[in-house]
Amino acid sequence: MKVKEKSILPGFGITMGITLLYLSVIVLIPLSALLIKASGAGWGQFWSTLSDARVLASFRVSLSTSLAAAAVNMVFGFVVAWVLVRYSFPGKRWIDGIIDLPFALPTAVAGISLTALYSQNGWIGRFLEPLGVKVAYTPIGITVALIFIGLPFVVRTVQPVLQELQKDIEEAAVSLGASRWLTFRRVLLPELIPPLLTGFTLALSRSIGEYGSVVFISGNMPMRTEIVPLLIMTKLEQYDYTGAAVVATAMLVLSFLLLLVINVLQWHTHRRFTSK
Amino acid sequence: MHIKVERISKTFGRFEAVKDVSFEIADGRLVGILGPSGGGKTTILRMLAGLETPDSGTIYFDGHPVNDVPPQKRGIGFVFQNYALFRHMTVFDNIAFGLVVQRRKKEEIRERVARFIELTALNGLENRLPHQLSGGQRQRVAFARALAPEPKLLLLDEPFAAIDAKVRKELRTWLKNTIRAVGVTTIFVTHDQEEAVEVADEMIVVHQGRVEQQGAPIDIYQRPQSPFVASFIGETTVLDNIPSLRGFESAAGFERAIIRPEFVEVGTEREIKLPGASNRGKVRNVFFRGMHWQVDVQVGDSILSAYRSAELPPLRPDDDVFVLVHRLYAFEHGRCTVLENAAKTDPMPVSI
Amino acid sequence: MDMAGTVAKSGFAAAEARPRHLTEPPLVRWMLIGIALVFLALVLLLPLTTVIAEALAKGVQTYLAAVTEPDALSAIRLTLLVAAIAVPLNTVFGVAAAWAIAKFKFSGRNVLVTLIDLPFAVSPVISGLIFVLLFGAQGWFGPWLEAAGIKIIFALPGIVLATVFVTFPFVARELLPVMQAQGSEEEEAAAGMGAGGWRIFFRITLPNIKWGLLYGIILCNARAMGEFGAVSVVSGHIRGLTNTIPLHVEILYNEYQFTASFAVASLLVLLALMTLIAKNVMEWKQQQVTQRMREEVETDAH
Numbered sequence: 001m002k003v004k005e006k007s008i009l010p011g012f013g014i015t016m017g018i019t020l021l022y023l024s025v026i027v028l029i030p031l032s033a034l035l036i037k038a039s040g041a042g043w044g045q046f047w048s049t050l051s052d053a054r055v056l057a058s059f060r061v062s063l064s065t066s067l068a069a070a071a072v073n074m075v076f077g078f079v080v081a082w083v084l085v086r087y088s089f090p091g092k093r094w095i096d097g098i099i100d101l102p103f104a105l106p107t108a109v110a111g112i113s114l115t116a117l118y119s120q121n122g123w124i125g126r127f128l129e130p131l132g133v134k135v136a137y138t139p140i141g142i143t144v145a146l147i148f149i150g151l152p153f154v155v156r157t158v159q160p161v162l163q164e165l166q167k168d169i170e171e172a173a174v175s176l177g178a179s180r181w182l183t184f185r186r187v188l189l190p191e192l193i194p195p196l197l198t199g200f201t202l203a204l205s206r207s208i209g210e211y212g213s214v215v216f217i218s219g220n221m222p223m224r225t226e227i228v229p230l231l232i233m234t235k236l237e238q239y240d241y242t243g244a245a246v247v248a249t250a251m252l253v254l255s256f257l258l259l260l261v262i263n264v265l266q267w268h269t270h271r272r273f274t275s276k
Numbered sequence: 277m278h279i280k281v282e283r284i285s286k287t288f289g290r291f292e293a294v295k296d297v298s299f300e301i302a303d304g305r306l307v308g309i310l311g312p313s314g315g316g317k318t319t320i321l322r323m324l325a326g327l328e329t330p331d332s333g334t335i336y337f338d339g340h341p342v343n344d345v346p347p348q349k350r351g352i353g354f355v356f357q358n359y360a361l362f363r364h365m366t367v368f369d370n371i372a373f374g375l376v377v378q379r380r381k382k383e384e385i386r387e388r389v390a391r392f393i394e395l396t397a398l399n400g401l402e403n404r405l406p407h408q409l410s411g412g413q414r415q416r417v418a419f420a421r422a423l424a425p426e427p428k429l430l431l432l433d434e435p436f437a438a439i440d441a442k443v444r445k446e447l448r449t450w451l452k453n454t455i456r457a458v459g460v461t462t463i464f465v466t467h468d469q470e471e472a473v474e475v476a477d478e479m480i481v482v483h484q485g486r487v488e489q490q491g492a493p494i495d496i497y498q499r500p501q502s503p504f505v506a507s508f509i510g511e512t513t514v515l516d517n518i519p520s521l522r523g524f525e526s527a528a529g530f531e532r533a534i535i536r537p538e539f540v541e542v543g544t545e546r547e548i549k550l551p552g553a554s555n556r557g558k559v560r561n562v563f564f565r566g567m568h569w570q571v572d573v574q575v576g577d578s579i580l581s582a583y584r585s586a587e588l589p590p591l592r593p594d595d596d597v598f599v600l601v602h603r604l605y606a607f608e609h610g611r612c613t614v615l616e617n618a619a620k621t622d623p624m625p626v627s628i
Numbered sequence: 629m630d631m632a633g634t635v636a637k638s639g640f641a642a643a644e645a646r647p648r649h650l651t652e653p654p655l656v657r658w659m660l661i662g663i664a665l666v667f668l669a670l671v672l673l674l675p676l677t678t679v680i681a682e683a684l685a686k687g688v689q690t691y692l693a694a695v696t697e698p699d700a701l702s703a704i705r706l707t708l709l710v711a712a713i714a715v716p717l718n719t720v721f722g723v724a725a726a727w728a729i730a731k732f733k734f735s736g737r738n739v740l741v742t743l744i745d746l747p748f749a750v751s752p753v754i755s756g757l758i759f760v761l762l763f764g765a766q767g768w769f770g771p772w773l774e775a776a777g778i779k780i781i782f783a784l785p786g787i788v789l790a791t792v793f794v795t796f797p798f799v800a801r802e803l804l805p806v807m808q809a810q811g812s813e814e815e816e817a818a819a820g821m822g823a824g825g826w827r828i829f830f831r832i833t834l835p836n837i838k839w840g841l842l843y844g845i846i847l848c849n850a851r852a853m854g855e856f857g858a859v860s861v862v863s864g865h866i867r868g869l870t871n872t873i874p875l876h877v878e879i880l881y882n883e884y885q886f887t888a889s890f891a892v893a894s895l896l897v898l899l900a901l902m903t904l905i906a907k908n909v910m911e912w913k914q915q916q917v918t919q920r921m922r923e924e925v926e927t928d929a930h
Contacts, residue, residue, distance in 0.1 A: 008816055008819045008820060009731050009732070009812060009815055009816060009819050009825075009828070010819065010824065010825035010828070011727060011728075011731075011825040011828075011829070012728060012731075014724070014825075015723075015724040015725070015727045015728040016724075016728045018720065018721060018724040018725075019721065019724050019725040019728050019740070022721045022725075022796070023740075023743055023744075026789070026792055026793050026796060027743060027746055027747075027793070028743075029762070030759055030761070030762055030793070031746075031758055033758055033761040033762045033767070033768055034754070034757065034758045034761055076663070076664070076667045079660055079664050079667070080664045080667065080668060082660065082664075083660050083661050083664040084664075086646070086651065087657055087660075087661055089661050095665070095668060097904055097905075097907075097908050098668070098672055098673070099668075099672075100904060100907065101672050101676065101900065101904065102672075103847075104847075104850050104899075104900040104901075104903040104904050104907070105676075105854070105896070105897065105900040106853070106854025106855070106856060106874050106896045106900070107752075107854070107856050107857065107874075108854075108856040108874040108875075108877050108878055108893070108896075109679060109854070109874070109877065109893045109896045109900075110675060112679075112877065112881050112889060112890065112893060113675040113676070113678040113890075114675055116682055116886070116890075117674055117675060117678050122678075123674065123678065124670075124674070147671055148671050148672070148675065151671060151672070166358075166360070167650065168356045168358060168360035169360045169361075169362060170650050171327055171347075171354070171356070171360065171649075171650070172354065172356060172360040172361075172362070172421075173362075173373070174327075174346075174347045174348055174649050174650070175325060175327070175347055175348075175352055175353065175354035175422070176353075176373050176374035176377055176421070176422075176425060177348045177349075177374060177377040177378060177425065178348065178373075178377050179348065179377075180649075180651075180652055180653075182377065186362075187362055190364040191363075191364065205749060206748075208751070209749075209751025209752065209753075209754070210751070211751065211752050211753050211856065211860075212752065212856035212857050212860075212874070216878075216881065228751075229751050229752070229753040229754075230753075232751075232753050232754065232757060233753055233860070233861065236757065236760065236861060239766070241760075241761065241764075241766055244757055245757070245761065248751075248754045248757050251751060251754060252749075252750065252754065255749040255750065255751070256749065258749075259749050272405065272407075326649065327647070327649070328647070329647070346648070346649050347649050348649065
């Protein structure tokens with residue numbers, strides 16, 4: 001299966017062996033169990049499960065909130081990345097360190113604290129309540145939780161690209177008479193769109209499958225605030241293993257499609273800017 | 277555009293890049309700022325462009341001080357060392373950029389860009405992206421882009437540094453002719469003296485942040501005003517003890533001398549016609565330079581470099597030879613005097 | 629979030645004052661900084677402080693009581709045990725995989741790397757589901773396990789498996805770019821001198837990657853202890869037996885014991901903060917090591 005070039009370094013056999021064994025046991029076999037279970041349903045049941053109103057609604061909720069959150073992160077994450085790379089201000093080092101909090105903080109903790117914040121008596125909720133804006137137990141709440149989850153993705157993909165941008169193209173634009181806004185719009189932004197899109201897609205991909213931070217603030221009302229992962233969970237609890245497997249497979253397909261999009265984006269960017 | 281620079285200085289942190297530099301450039305001239313790397317010449321160029329601000333001193337364009345004028349409004353064109361092309365834009369869009377900024381009409385932009393594509397021999401490449409071009413093509417795009425908006429001053433930062441040696445010569449000639457054709461005041465920066473000498477009408481030699489000399493290439497070459505200029509241009513040997521050479525015994529009071537190999541003749545007893553004006557020496561090293569030999573010969577305590585025609589029989593290390601120094605540049609307190617070998621005109625040369 | 633990617637950059641050194649023509653007017657700058665800070669405070673800082681505030685809402689005594697209550701303690705014990713098994717396993721895998729991929733050329737490398745990244749694309753619930761499908765009562769091995777009296781789902785092994793699945797990429801992903809950036813010259817030189825595999829690894833590779841390795845282990849550990857969705861599916865939520873700290877937090881919350889819930893959650897917050905600090909330190913140190921190695925190669929070349 002794998003052809004190795006001759007190398008004088010030892011250890012290929014054992015390391016490959018461990019790697020493949022591990023991957024098979026932990027990843028490949030379990031995943032195939034999923035696919036086999038789902039396919040055991042037959043096409044008919046597969047589609048009828050997926051087209052059930054509740055299932056469709058859950059996909060709608062998951063997708064719409066994830067898209068909204070990723071979009072918000074794209075805009076504000078960009079501002080954060082810009083400000084961290086280009087400006088200096090007190091506490092910048094600390095702020096940069098905290099960007100990764102959503103990566104490090106367990107999702108359940110994020111879930112309960114966001115709920116506490118945005119519920120009626122919460123620090124933020126109490127301001128929004130009189131304005132008639134309900135956040136907790138609505139799709140908006142889900143979106144807020146997903147914004148938390150997705151933030152580092154956009155910031156961390158834009159930051160390095162912004163860092164690496166050479167001064168000279170900006171100076172070139174300036175020497176040709178361009179104002180700051182024009183330089184930003186026509187010279188800098190085009191360079192930043194690829195990482196923005198990548199970050200957006202990464203955040204989107206992560207958000208769709210997110211469970212822990214959403215399940216507390218959403219209220220889990222079927223048809224309204226029930227996300228796909230929760231639906232899978234519910235089906236499991238009802239011992240509808242096949243149903244759970246079907247929905248899970250559909251989610252996996254979606255995630256892989258998104259992964260594919262990310263890879264294509266990166267490949268496309270690489271091609272546009274470098275000669276092969 | 278007439279440029280006048282008056283006593284500008286620039287320090288980065290603790291490094292004094294430019295110290296008290298002044299010069300003037302007449303309208304329409306093609307000037308080369310020449311000097312070793314790190315000598316401050318790029319900083320001077322960038323200050324002219326407005327990309328750096330002088331810590332002190334004033335820059336005048338056509339008599340108006342421009343220190344506070346931002347780069348966008350100075351009417352300059354700048355060609356960067358690595359071209360700084362906009363890599364997501366086609367060749368056409370790159371060249372058109374400055375015209376778009378000037379809000380010219382689409383027709384006019386199209387026509388002007390076409391003209392510059394023609395001028396820079398980039399026909400057929402309008403829709404290519406920068407990464408699809410060769411180094412030389414990119415340089416021409418950078419050039420066209422800088423020129424298209426009709427700048428009053430064109431600035432080039434080491435334009436040929438990134439080009440292959442073979443292509444470099446052609447590009448140099450092309451650059452000189454194109455600039456002539458366009459007629460814009462141009463200043464370029466280089467560390468390659470051959471390039472400066474060939475391309476520029478006028479040269480400014482800069483060393484350690486100061487102007488060493490300004491003038492036509494031939495003047496700088498034949499009448500260097502400082503030891504640095506003399507040694508930077510062309511191959512040279514530095515000598516401290518001038519009177520030790522035959523024909524220069526009466527040259528006293530000079531700190532040091534610069535001797536150009538083309539003014540040193542080395543040969544066997546039969547070849548040298550004026551043995552009385554020559555020194556005895558021993559060949560140390562011989563280098564083939566294509567068009568001639570470079571012979572390093574030891575005379576007394578010093579090693580002199582001499583050029584020897586490739587037509588003559590080759591010399592070998594350890595050969596005993598005669599060394600005739602025709603001319604040298606003697607320096608005293610920064611003033612340069614050209615000294616001829618006195619013994620050459622002595623009607624009664626005495627040989628040892 | 630890899631470390632070798634940041635090797636070439638010095639991070640904050642580049643943000644010196646930019647000349648006027650290369651930056652926005654001060655008003656715009658401060659506005660943007662303001663927007664960024666407000667956004668970050670809303671999205672990141674507030675949730676963080678909420679946990680601490682709510683945890684201590686009823687005083688330190690209540691806090692301590694919640695954290696030392698028997699079910700909480702067994703949750704802590706379980707979490708530590710799971711991590712103690714999952715993290716070393718994943719470390720061995722991570723090192724092996726990184727070594728195989730970084731030091732050798734073979735076809736199918738990309739496939740392997742993609743496989744390693746897989747858990748990031750998979751929802752945590754699905755990560756748990758797949759093991760239920762394998763080892764649950766109605767799973768592939770269900771009947772066989774039941775006959776043998778082995779419990780995997782709703783018991784420790786199931787939790788370990790799910791945790792391993794979710795966290796195994798971390799060590800590999802951190803080591804891979806670091807090892808790739810460092811190249812194989814030193815190892816090849818040692819092999820040429822006759823050193824065996826273990827010696828090469830421990831005396832040559834390990835010192836150069838130790839910070840990246842530590843970083844990966846710390847991340848893996850943080851994620852292992854904090855994993856919620858996957859473990860929630862396989863654990864069965866049996867109080868005192870199969871609840872990890874995150875699950876215990878959920879139970880308390882669902883029973884409206886908010887303060888206790890936040891109190892236990894604050895342990896995880898502590899863990900997260902320590903992870904973040906460690907991240908920054910390790911990243912910086914690994915940068916230095918790889919940078920030094922690069923410089924040595926350059927000076928040798930001259």
